[in-house]
Amino acid sequence: MTTKILVTDDISSAGIDVLSTLPDATVDVQTGLSPSELLVAIADADALVVRSQTTVTEQVIAAAKRLKVIGRAGVGVDNIDLEAATRRGILVINAPDGNTIAAAEHTFAMMISLARHIPAANRDLLAGNWNRKKWVGVELRGKTLAILGMGRIGTEVAKRAKVFGMTVLGYDPFLTEDRAQSLGVQKSDLDSAIRAADFITVHTPLTKETHHMIDAGKIAMMKEGVRIINCARGGIIDERALADALRLGKVAGAAIDVFESEPLALDHPLRQCENVILTPHLGASTVEAQENVAIQVAEEIVQVLRDDTFEHAVNLPSLSPRQKERLAPYLALAEQLGLFAAQLAQGAPSQMTVTYAGDAADPDGGYLTRTVLKGFFGFQYSGEVNYVNALRYAEDAGLRVQEVRESRGRVYTNEISISFATDAGSHRVSGTLYSESGPRIVELDGYPIDMPIEGILVYTRHEDKPGMIGRIGTLLGDAQINIAGMQVGRRETGGEAVMLLTVDKSVPNNVIDEIASHDGIRMVRAIEL
Numbered sequence: 001m002t003t004k005i006l007v008t009d010d011i012s013s014a015g016i017d018v019l020s021t022l023p024d025a026t027v028d029v030q031t032g033l034s035p036s037e038l039l040v041a042i043a044d045a046d047a048l049v050v051r052s053q054t055t056v057t058e059q060v061i062a063a064a065k066r067l068k069v070i071g072r073a074g075v076g077v078d079n080i081d082l083e084a085a086t087r088r089g090i091l092v093i094n095a096p097d098g099n100t101i102a103a104a105e106h107t108f109a110m111m112i113s114l115a116r117h118i119p120a121a122n123r124d125l126l127a128g129n130w131n132r133k134k135w136v137g138v139e140l141r142g143k144t145l146a147i148l149g150m151g152r153i154g155t156e157v158a159k160r161a162k163v164f165g166m167t168v169l170g171y172d173p174f175l176t177e178d179r180a181q182s183l184g185v186q187k188s189d190l191d192s193a194i195r196a197a198d199f200i201t202v203h204t205p206l207t208k209e210t211h212h213m214i215d216a217g218k219i220a221m222m223k224e225g226v227r228i229i230n231c232a233r234g235g236i237i238d239e240r241a242l243a244d245a246l247r248l249g250k251v252a253g254a255a256i257d258v259f260e261s262e263p264l265a266l267d268h269p270l271r272q273c274e275n276v277i278l279t280p281h282l283g284a285s286t287v288e289a290q291e292n293v294a295i296q297v298a299e300e301i302v303q304v305l306r307d308d309t310f311e312h313a314v315n316l317p318s319l320s321p322r323q324k325e326r327l328a329p330y331l332a333l334a335e336q337l338g339l340f341a342a343q344l345a346q347g348a349p350s351q352m353t354v355t356y357a358g359d360a361a362d363p364d365g366g367y368l369t370r371t372v373l374k375g376f377f378g379f380q381y382s383g384e385v386n387y388v389n390a391l392r393y394a395e396d397a398g399l400r401v402q403e404v405r406e407s408r409g410r411v412y413t414n415e416i417s418i419s420f421a422t423d424a425g426s427h428r429v430s431g432t433l434y435s436e437s438g439p440r441i442v443e444l445d446g447y448p449i450d451m452p453i454e455g456i457l458v459y460t461r462h463e464d465k466p467g468m469i470g471r472i473g474t475l476l477g478d479a480q481i482n483i484a485g486m487q488v489g490r491r492e493t494g495g496e497a498v499m500l501l502t503v504d505k506s507v508p509n510n511v512i513d514e515i516a517s518h519d520g521i522r523m524v525r526a527i528e529l
Ligand SMILES: NC(=O)c1ccc[n+]([C@@H]2O[C@H](COP(=O)([O-])OP(=O)(O)OC[C@H]3O[C@@H](n4cnc5c(N)ncnc54)[C@H](O)[C@@H]3O)[C@@H](O)[C@H]2O)c1
Pocket: 075, 076, 077, 096, 099, 100, 103, 148, 149, 150, 151, 152, 153, 154, 171, 172, 173, 174, 203, 204, 205, 206, 207, 209, 210, 231, 232, 233, 257, 258, 281, 282, 283, 284, 285
């Protein structure tokens, strides 16, 4: 089947060229779609590429029957229902740094334009006036700039402000003292920063915490005549409170590129204010930035559709190339153990502990645990569970998952163990990765075992007494099921023993029931990997 890549916003042709390199793919560019047209166009798309105009709602995601990836040619993904995409296992990727310089330069253009009344003076002159006295501005040198959000763009704004001779205060929970010092920025809390600033610029994402981070209360704390810039996201500043403060002169000027609702309504109060500069979400609108983000996102989409590695997933932990390389061999072990655990469970556990020991214990952003859960829930929901939505399946099932990392394995140089309890009992299954023979199961419910973790298995726990192994073998033989391998274990003579058999074909339920009803059998499971 041909792969369909749907592009619903204007992206640079350089990105379309990259998408077109994917064999057997059609690139379907349809911009300006109405919501109902989008629902039709998305139905058979494998990938969707958007900028900020297309709103990817839960409804759009539900209408997409084949969608694997949504690519955002830019940074902010607030026009995409991330939760709905994650639940459906749809990867969301962005292009986080392609437009950083464009947005930082736009912010600076806004700040200088505010300081020197450039748009207003321009309008006035074009209207036939020559008002040199009316448009006296202020210098940036010696002024204090508060930067709220010291990520990629905030940092670039800070560097430029330093060159202009400004004192820069940075507010960001993730800004370390060392990094602030190396940038020549004073690390500050929010209130101190906005109280001291002559200019305030916001560079955070829009989140529950940053929504109306600047509201009437915060504006009241600011200096008289402060100037405010927002080239990040509409909603970080309360637009109505800002418009009131502009009218009252508390805020001397505001330069706003992004709005709570875009396009900006004709009757929006900011349109009525004289001392504002408004641009229609142009922060990323440079030729260079649009080429960068389009190429970046297109390359990633091609990688995803080729099942190759990608870098900028928003709803998956990001791993360095070294981490990815190190992790790759453990993925099969983790997924097989998860699948094994699901068939061992027979009932829903409410708690699972996954222990990584020795070489398997390096930090991986939770990737291997997602893999375990992909195996665990994949047993029940087959093709629907992937790395993106595996945690959501656990949440929905009320399964609390805990990770434990131990520097040394108990026996092996690398070990992954899954422990859980259900109403039917507690279980623990451990595996290791041998460089020569791949993933193996090495412990089952506390008994040492050594078998490849693959194929069709029959697991029994039974009384350790003569004839048990023979009887189980006979029952399987009567059902024409050939035994290919066997491991047995026990702790003490006459106590409980375990047996793990590999068999050549699936064991029907009636045979399992027959084994289970046999005197001395405490538990039996058929496990297919
Ligand atoms: N106007 C445009 O066209 C345009 C272009 C590019 C980016 N953007 C927007 O600019 C913003 C910043 O982009 P970026 O690339 O610098 O992102 P980034 O992820 O590199 O930086 C965001 C920073 O905000 C900080 N932050 C998060 N919550 C915070 C809070 N409550 N208080 C203080 N700081 C907080 C984070 O720690 C991070 O350092 C985003 O909203 C992005 O969507 C707009």
